[in-house]
Amino acid sequence: MAKVDTSLVAHLPLFAGMTPEALDEILREARSARYPKNSAMQGADAQCFFLLLHGHVRAAKTTPAGEQIVVRYVTPGETFGLAMAIGAARYPATAMAVDDSVVLIWPTSAWPRLVERFPALAANTLQTVGTRLQESHTRILEMSTQQVEQRIAHALLRLAKQSGKKLDHGIEIDFPISRQDIAQMTGTTLHTVSRILSGWESQGLVESGRQRIILREPHKIVVLAERSADSGAA
Amino acid sequence: MAKVDTSLVAHLPLFAGMTPEALDEILREARSARYPKNSAMQGADAQCFFLLLHGHVRAAKTTPAGEQIVVRYVTPGETFGLAMAIGAARYPATAMAVDDSVVLIWPTSAWPRLVERFPALAANTLQTVGTRLQESHTRILEMSTQQVEQRIAHALLRLAKQSGKKLDHGIEIDFPISRQDIAQMTGTTLHTVSRILSGWESQGLVESGRQRIILREPHKIVVLAERSADSGAA
DNA sequence: CGATCGATTGAGCCCTCTCAAGAGAGGTGG
DNA sequence: CCACCTCTCTTGAGAGGGCTCAATCGATCG
Numbered sequence: 211m212a213k214v215d216t217s218l219v220a221h222l223p224l225f226a227g228m229t230p231e232a233l234d235e236i237l238r239e240a241r242s243a244r245y246p247k248n249s250a251m252q253g254a255d256a257q258c259f260f261l262l263l264h265g266h267v268r269a270a271k272t273t274p275a276g277e278q279i280v281v282r283y284v285t286p287g288e289t290f291g292l293a294m295a296i297g298a299a300r301y302p303a304t305a306m307a308v309d310d311s312v313v314l315i316w317p318t319s320a321w322p323r324l325v326e327r328f329p330a331l332a333a334n335t336l337q338t339v340g341t342r343l344q345e346s347h348t349r350i351l352e353m354s355t356q357q358v359e360q361r362i363a364h365a366l367l368r369l370a371k372q373s374g375k376k377l378d379h380g381i382e383i384d385f386p387i388s389r390q391d392i393a394q395m396t397g398t399t400l401h402t403v404s405r406i407l408s409g410w411e412s413q414g415l416v417e418s419g420r421q422r423i424i425l426r427e428p429h430k431i432v433v434l435a436e437r438s439a440d441s442g443a444a
Numbered sequence: 445m446a447k448v449d450t451s452l453v454a455h456l457p458l459f460a461g462m463t464p465e466a467l468d469e470i471l472r473e474a475r476s477a478r479y480p481k482n483s484a485m486q487g488a489d490a491q492c493f494f495l496l497l498h499g500h501v502r503a504a505k506t507t508p509a510g511e512q513i514v515v516r517y518v519t520p521g522e523t524f525g526l527a528m529a530i531g532a533a534r535y536p537a538t539a540m541a542v543d544d545s546v547v548l549i550w551p552t553s554a555w556p557r558l559v560e561r562f563p564a565l566a567a568n569t570l571q572t573v574g575t576r577l578q579e580s581h582t583r584i585l586e587m588s589t590q591q592v593e594q595r596i597a598h599a600l601l602r603l604a605k606q607s608g609k610k611l612d613h614g615i616e617i618d619f620p621i622s623r624q625d626i627a628q629m630t631g632t633t634l635h636t637v638s639r640i641l642s643g644w645e646s647q648g649l650v651e652s653g654r655q656r657i658i659l660r661e662p663h664k665i666v667v668l669a670e671r672s673a674d675s676g677a678a
Numbered sequence: 679c680g681a682t683c684g685a686t687t688g689a690g691c692c693c694t695c696t697c698a699a700g701a702g703a704g705g706t707g708g
Numbered sequence: 709c710c711a712c713c714t715c716t717c718t719t720g721a722g723a724g725g726g727c728t729c730a731a732t733c734g735a736t737c738g
Contacts, residue, residue: 277589341530344536348505389717401719420704623684642686
């Protein structure tokens with residue numbers, strides 16, 4: 211269990227307002243682990259919670275019938291698997307590394323003690339969860355009021371903002387993502403996603419391939435995203 | 445500013461694990477207010493947070509274009525308007541009393557101090573917000589995978605569970621709710637809701653009128669709700 | 679008793695899903 | 709290093725669920 215360099219994580223929102231000593235004490239309870247690309251990261255029982263240091267993780271929720279939606283993509287610096295903080299004994303979603311990933315892991319059992327000793331942990335986590343709640347509401351709003359094309363545009367712009375790699379001309383989404391994944395983020399089918407991306411590609415808005423998407427004209431995609439349902443006249 | 449009886453609120457999740465003295469101190473900072481039916485409860489700036497004591501409140505989110513969705517219905521004992529706890533300066537949604545309602549109101553400015561003095565407040569709120577986050581994800585899952593009829597069935601069952609009044613034969617939703625409201629909860633239009641409810645009514649599953657719905661056969665509605673998209677053969 | 683707001687219902691259309699092939703890319707084993 | 713195989717992506721055709729548009733009815737309130 212190699213010691214984690216505190217300076218790497220001190221600036222994260224989770225640890226806002228903490229003394230170096232406190233941080234040190236918290237990190238002493240964690241271990242780190244590496245997950246290879248495409249490996250599952252958790253069982254059904256919520257025995258651990260995670261902080262992603264490197265890589266990308268996909269959190270997905272599954273229906274009884276086996277259909278999936280992508281809850282979110284976790285980027286470095288973010289926590290996930292916080293079931294216990296919200297009083298759940300089982301994870302409501304499954305996590306999978308979409309890239310080779312490195313995480314810090316705490317046992318769920320440590321959470322109550324840590325919160326007691328460092329109340330800022332609860333306050334900081336509340337802030338994070340609150341932000342996610344608002345994002346969820348935004349997503350519900352989009353699904354209720356926008357056409358598929360607008361939803362896909364918004365989803366890609368969000369991914370680009372969150373995990374975009376600036377290129378000479380455009381922004382590349384920095385991890386492998388398929389048409390199917392985008393469909394599961396926007397409530398549609400991979401076929402429709404494929405058709406729309408093909409359309410955009412022929413207009414030069416994007417460039418894409420197998421699990422790879424580059425936004426070539428982000429600004430034009432913003433315009434698309436904001437176009438309301440009935441303002442689409444050419 | 446009439447003093448609030450602590451025994452009325454001591455059992456609420458928000459105050460779990462608190463001493464009577466702590467509770468007393470927290471309540472001293474609150475004032476209570478009454479909002480008549482159909483009155484708006486908040487301005488744009490998040491200057492207060494609320495605890496609903498009596499009545500029902502509808503929280504809704506609006507698009508730039510003016511379309512609305514219902515985020516949730518607040519029932520007595522629940523908090524709302526927690527923008528500041530999650531670090532937002534403005535409310536992400538608007539609140540309106542759908543019934544004559546009574547609330548406790550704290551100024552937003554009191555929150556940091558209260559949390560500092562009573563860390564359990566943050567932990568309890570984290571739990572609440574976490575639960576809401578999961579409910580949001582469930583809603584997204586439903587919107588992605590289910591037909592409108594199933595979504596409406598789920599929404600009504602949830603409302604009945606949360607705010608249902610048991611009748612001799614059936615369950616009545618205990619506050620005024622229109623077709624439009626249900627449409628805004630399920631991501632559809634009032635027309636479709638009306639058609640589906642009319643259908644159910646002719647089968648004797650529900651009985652409904654102006655802003656009023658009674659589930660006459662809750663069990664059959666559960667069956668409807670769980671029917672998957674392609675198992676609908678008569 | 680009139681006005682207003684919610685509910686109902688019909689007709690027609692269109693966006694998106696479903697079903698169905700097939701092609702290309704990338705990885706793997708011989 | 710090549711052949712094969714699997715996984716992703718593409719594209720066409722057709723159908724249908726739900727939306728839009730439009731008009732009317734009914735209840736509630738002032």
